[in-house]
Amino acid sequence: MQAFDLYAILPELVLLIATCLLLVASVYVRERQPATPGVDQDIFHTPRGVGFVYFFALLLLAYLFFAFFGRLGDVSLLAMNGMFQSDPLSNLLKACSCAAVFVTLVYSKQYLKDRSLFRPDFIVLALLALLGQFVLISGANLLTLYLGLELMALPTYALVAMRHNSEKSVEAGIKYFILGALASGFLLYGMSMLYGITGSLDLLEIFKTVADPRVNHLVMAFGLVFIVAGLAFKLGVVPFHMWVPDVYQGAPTAVTLMIAGAPKLAAFALLFRLLVNTLLPLLGDWQPMLVLLALLSLVVGNVTAIAQTNLKRMLAYSAIAQMGFVILGMLSVFDDHAFSASLFYVVTYVMTTLGSFGLLMVLSRHGYDCETLESLKGLNKKHPWYAFIGLVMMFSLAGIPPTVGFAAKLGVLEALVDAEHTFIALIAVIASLIGAFYYLRVVKVMYFDEPTHEITVTGSGFARALLGLNAILVLVIGMFPATLMTMCLDAMRRTLLGS
Amino acid sequence: MILSYAIWIPIFFGLIILFYGSEKPSAGVRWLALFGAILGFVATLPLVIHFDLANTGMQFVENVRWIPRYDINYHLGIDGISVWFIVLTAFINIFVVIAAWEVIDTKVSQYMASFMILSGLMIGVFAALDALLFYVFFEATLIPMYIIIGVWGGHNRIYAAFKFFLYTLLGSLLTLVAMLYLYNVTNTFDIAAWQNARLDIVEQVLLFFAFFMAFAVKVPMWPLHTWLPDVHVEAPTGGSVVLAAIMLKLGAYGFLRFSLPIAPDASQYLGPFVIFLSLVAVIYVGAVALVQKDMKKLVAYSSVAHMGFVTLGFFLFSPLGIEGGIVQMISHGFVAGAMFLSIGVLYDRMHTRQIADYGGVVHRMPAFTAFAVLMAMANCGLPATSGFVGEFMVILAAVDYDFVIGILAATALILGAAYSLWMVKRVFFGAVGNQHVEELKDLNGREYFMMAVLTICVIGMGVYPKPFTDIIHPAVINLLQHVAVSKL
Numbered sequence: 007m008q009a010f011d012l013y014a015i016l017p018e019l020v021l022l023i024a025t026c027l028l029l030v031a032s033v034y035v036r037e038r039q040p041a042t043p044g045v046d047q048d049i050f051h052t053p054r055g056v057g058f059v060y061f062f063a064l065l066l067l068a069y070l071f072f073a074f075f076g077r078l079g080d081v082s083l084l085a086m087n088g089m090f091q092s093d094p095l096s097n098l099l100k101a102c103s104c105a106a107v108f109v110t111l112v113y114s115k116q117y118l119k120d121r122s123l124f125r126p127d128f129i130v131l132a133l134l135a136l137l138g139q140f141v142l143i144s145g146a147n148l149l150t151l152y153l154g155l156e157l158m159a160l161p162t163y164a165l166v167a168m169r170h171n172s173e174k175s176v177e178a179g180i181k182y183f184i185l186g187a188l189a190s191g192f193l194l195y196g197m198s199m200l201y202g203i204t205g206s207l208d209l210l211e212i213f214k215t216v217a218d219p220r221v222n223h224l225v226m227a228f229g230l231v232f233i234v235a236g237l238a239f240k241l242g243v244v245p246f247h248m249w250v251p252d253v254y255q256g257a258p259t260a261v262t263l264m265i266a267g268a269p270k271l272a273a274f275a276l277l278f279r280l281l282v283n284t285l286l287p288l289l290g291d292w293q294p295m296l297v298l299l300a301l302l303s304l305v306v307g308n309v310t311a312i313a314q315t316n317l318k319r320m321l322a323y324s325a326i327a328q329m330g331f332v333i334l335g336m337l338s339v340f341d342d343h344a345f346s347a348s349l350f351y352v353v354t355y356v357m358t359t360l361g362s363f364g365l366l367m368v369l370s371r372h373g374y375d376c377e378t379l380e381s382l383k384g385l386n387k388k389h390p391w392y393a394f395i396g397l398v399m400m401f402s403l404a405g406i407p408p409t410v411g412f413a414a415k416l417g418v419l420e421a422l423v424d425a426e427h428t429f430i431a432l433i434a435v436i437a438s439l440i441g442a443f444y445y446l447r448v449v450k451v452m453y454f455d456e457p458t459h460e461i462t463v464t465g466s467g468f469a470r471a472l473l474g475l476n477a478i479l480v481l482v483i484g485m486f487p488a489t490l491m492t493m494c495l496d497a498m499r500r501t502l503l504g505s
Numbered sequence: 506m507i508l509s510y511a512i513w514i515p516i517f518f519g520l521i522i523l524f525y526g527s528e529k530p531s532a533g534v535r536w537l538a539l540f541g542a543i544l545g546f547v548a549t550l551p552l553v554i555h556f557d558l559a560n561t562g563m564q565f566v567e568n569v570r571w572i573p574r575y576d577i578n579y580h581l582g583i584d585g586i587s588v589w590f591i592v593l594t595a596f597i598n599i600f601v602v603i604a605a606w607e608v609i610d611t612k613v614s615q616y617m618a619s620f621m622i623l624s625g626l627m628i629g630v631f632a633a634l635d636a637l638l639f640y641v642f643f644e645a646t647l648i649p650m651y652i653i654i655g656v657w658g659g660h661n662r663i664y665a666a667f668k669f670f671l672y673t674l675l676g677s678l679l680t681l682v683a684m685l686y687l688y689n690v691t692n693t694f695d696i697a698a699w700q701n702a703r704l705d706i707v708e709q710v711l712l713f714f715a716f717f718m719a720f721a722v723k724v725p726m727w728p729l730h731t732w733l734p735d736v737h738v739e740a741p742t743g744g745s746v747v748l749a750a751i752m753l754k755l756g757a758y759g760f761l762r763f764s765l766p767i768a769p770d771a772s773q774y775l776g777p778f779v780i781f782l783s784l785v786a787v788i789y790v791g792a793v794a795l796v797q798k799d800m801k802k803l804v805a806y807s808s809v810a811h812m813g814f815v816t817l818g819f820f821l822f823s824p825l826g827i828e829g830g831i832v833q834m835i836s837h838g839f840v841a842g843a844m845f846l847s848i849g850v851l852y853d854r855m856h857t858r859q860i861a862d863y864g865g866v867v868h869r870m871p872a873f874t875a876f877a878v879l880m881a882m883a884n885c886g887l888p889a890t891s892g893f894v895g896e897f898m899v900i901l902a903a904v905d906y907d908f909v910i911g912i913l914a915a916t917a918l919i920l921g922a923a924y925s926l927w928m929v930k931r932v933f934f935g936a937v938g939n940q941h942v943e944e945l946k947d948l949n950g951r952e953y954f955m956m957a958v959l960t961i962c963v964i965g966m967g968v969y970p971k972p973f974t975d976i977i978h979p980a981v982i983n984l985l986q987h988v989a990v991s992k993l
Contacts, residue, residue: 401648406647412641419682419685428686432682435679435682439671439678442670442674443671450667454656454662454663486571488572492574
């Protein structure tokens with residue numbers, strides 16, 4: 007191992023060691039005994055010492071965020087004998103992931119406390135999943151990618167089933183696990199095909215071999231189909247989307263956010279590494295597949311979301327449709343502008359998702375989950391500020407200016423028109439018109455309906471302040487998107503030049 | 506900087522009012538809103554005072570880089586076509602605030618804030634010289650309007666709010682694709698650059714239809730007008746006033762700024778088609794207005810008919826027609842605003858808008874009747890009111906274009922007189938209809954003030970329209986010269 011290897015993987019190492027330390031420390035975190043023995047499991051109790059673990063995790067995440075942020079200007083590095091790459095794109099995505107997990111933890115604290123889930127294992131699992139995301143984002147080798155993918159997925163399977171006395175959670179956990187394993191199998195099978203024909207696991211090597219016209223195209227395309235199917239599973243796009251609604255709904259909201267937030271960034275990285283970094287020469291093969299996946303997602307996601315009354319389920323279908331948009335950005339000719347539009351889309355989408363689920367958690371309380379449309383009724387009458395946050399999030403998801411969702415959609419649509427896919431852009435636009443309906447319905451419930459029951463705002467002052475900041479950022483970046491856009495474009499351009 | 510002030514003063518006050526917030530109706534919020542509205546109006550006055558008649562280009566230009574990645578700029582500027590609309594928007598906003606003074610008693614701060622923000626956004630639409638900036642303002646107006654209809658509207662407000670939002674969004678999204686296409690051709694979002702871009706006829710026709718969808722929905726033109734009556738009926742008085750007086754004009758303005766100069770050949774080619782739609786609006790929708798039982802619906806249909814006149818004038822491609830259309834738009838802003846305010850005055854007292862529930866209002870509200878009848882006359886184009894000027898110019902242009910079209914357009918005057926006067930007869934004259942009418946009280950000072958000021962505007966513009974036409978004329982000539990040059 008050389009010095010720059012150490013430099014390249016330093017943040018990951020810090021995260022790993024700190025997580026292990028936390029794991030050890032959490033042994034000393036005592037389960038507090040219920041006040042009277044034998045009373046039901048739901049009784050409010052939080053283990054002593056978990057506050058320390060939580061605080062340490064936040065510090066760690068803040069450090070990592072600034073570490074990656076500081077590295078944005080770095081050039082691309084291939085470390086660990088070509089297994090691990092640290093390029094501007096990975097630094098940007100990792101910084102965003104850190105921020106997303108940080109925000110998720112802050113939003114979740116009170117929610118978890120009220121459900122006796124605020125335990126060190128939650129935090130440690132979240133950090134492990136984050137480590138998986140880092141490895142995945144930086145993977146320069148099929149093995150690293152796969153390792154990262156599994157390290158990201160396994161803790162989330164456990165997290166989903168954390169509420170072990172809830173049937174729904176366990177069902178969601180099992181479903182997620184089985185389908186996730188299936189998707190990994192698909193990916194692995196596709197990768198084995200690639201390995202079989204190129205004789206290498208290294209992304210760069212594969213890229214070079216694939217570009218060679220003498221390679222058997224049929225086998226490559228065959229492997230590609232499996233890779234795209236596996237990717238589609240992980241991204242949660244139609245027709246491989248079945249797990250998304252069930253898992254989103256079944257998991258505790260904090261865990262839903264853990265799945266809906268940061269991992270989308272990693273999934274984007276996987277998409278980029280496999281299709282652009284590695285299989286770009288097969289552009290003509292994978293683009294038609296992506297067109298189909300994207301359009302199906304847009305239509306099925308948006309139309310099905312209309313029928314949902316459970317907000318978490320609705321946001322799940324919305325996520326399916328939004329990922330369709332992310333994929334659309336990959337349909338251009340080889341173009342850093344288009345890829346950066348996708349990148350911008352996914353980053354801002356994660357930001358909006360954090361706010362939406364954060365709002366649901368802040369409005370939940372002990373023994374009551376805010377997750378149906380009903381539960382938001384008349385929010386404006388009771389808590390106008392939180393209704394306003396909800397309004398901003400919904401209009402951003404619907405892509406109405408001046409929110410950031412509009413800037414993101416603009417970029418992707420521009421990339422589509424630029425690649426002369428004007429017709430696809432039209433379909434995407436009509437799908438988002440359909441989508442606007444159910445986002446508007448949420449606003450309607452919050453603003454136009456009379457409150458029918460008590461709504462209380464929980465959550466620490468910090469969480470509420472962060473939620474407010476989140477909403478303001480969605481508006482402000484929507485009005486001044488240039489900085490973030492330039493950052494994305496710059497990262498994307500230098501990454502493409504470096505590889 | 507004047508344009509920026511005109512846009513951001515109302516929005517700034519809107520935000521302050523929003524965060525100042527108060528559950529209970531409080532005078533502070535109202536006075537703050539009124540102060541903001543008046544300040545916003547005063548900020549627009551230099552635009553007219555310092556308007557340079559000799560300059561046919563854009564004036565008061567501001568250009569700041571906004572999103573360099575797509576060459577999107579915060580580019581503002583006005584010419585003779587847009588200046589009056591900016592003043593009108595800020596002017597009407599004052600009336601909206603006053604009209605809500607005692608009437609709105611729930612969520613006052615949100616109500617006032619919505620209208621203040623809406624006003625700033627609409628001024629932004631008229632001032633934008635960058636297509637994306639235009640689009641952002643154009644779309645952003647949907648959010649406050651959606652809230653206004655949905656929160657303070659009538660029984661069926663939710664249906665109306667959704668219909669309004671989705672209908673408008675459909676058109677705008679198609680326009681967005683068209684804008685991206687034009688960006689792809691020219692590599693800029695600058696409207697002036699688009700106006701000089703060479704496009705073949707197929708491109709022009711497709712672009713024309715994409716823009717047409719957004720603007721025709723907004724105007725609204727027959728057969729895309731069905732959202733307007735529903736929305737008017739449900740919207741609170743202030744919402745109806747803004748909708749009729751300003752929002753409809755955003756669409757018509759879009760025709761002048763985008764459709765005609767960017768796709769001149771397609772506009773000429775499809776002109777007869779638009780003229781046909783406009784005539785249907787004038788005649789058929791005018792006839793529909795005749796049979797309405799709800800006063801607001803009647804005025805809503807009459808708005809569609811009047812806007813049909815505007816689009817008719819635009820697509821005759823003569824200076825008189827376009828100028829007439831613009832004058833008609835400004836006049837309609839005063840007249841329709843005043844008519845919806847009048848209906849609001851009645852509704853606040855009786856809580857019904859059905860014509861059949863009234864009768865003989867003149868016996869109890871003589872002062873109000875005088876104003877309302879005058880506005881009804883202006884609505885059907887009585888000479889010496891502002892309604893006459895625009896309609897007369899458009900009819901002259903239409904006769905010049907084709908005598909039959911002129912005759913058909915002129916029927917609007919008859920139909921307009923029919924539905925306006927018949928409504929006046931049933932509501933205001935005759936014997937006192939029922940006990941509730943018997944108990945009506947005449948205008949209070951606040952209402953009197955609003956009606957009086959609008960009356961002065963309507964008669965002033967009707968008697969002496971020269972200040973308006975003087976400013977509009979050079980810009981229209983400039984536009985027509987541009988349209989006359991083929992882009993093929």
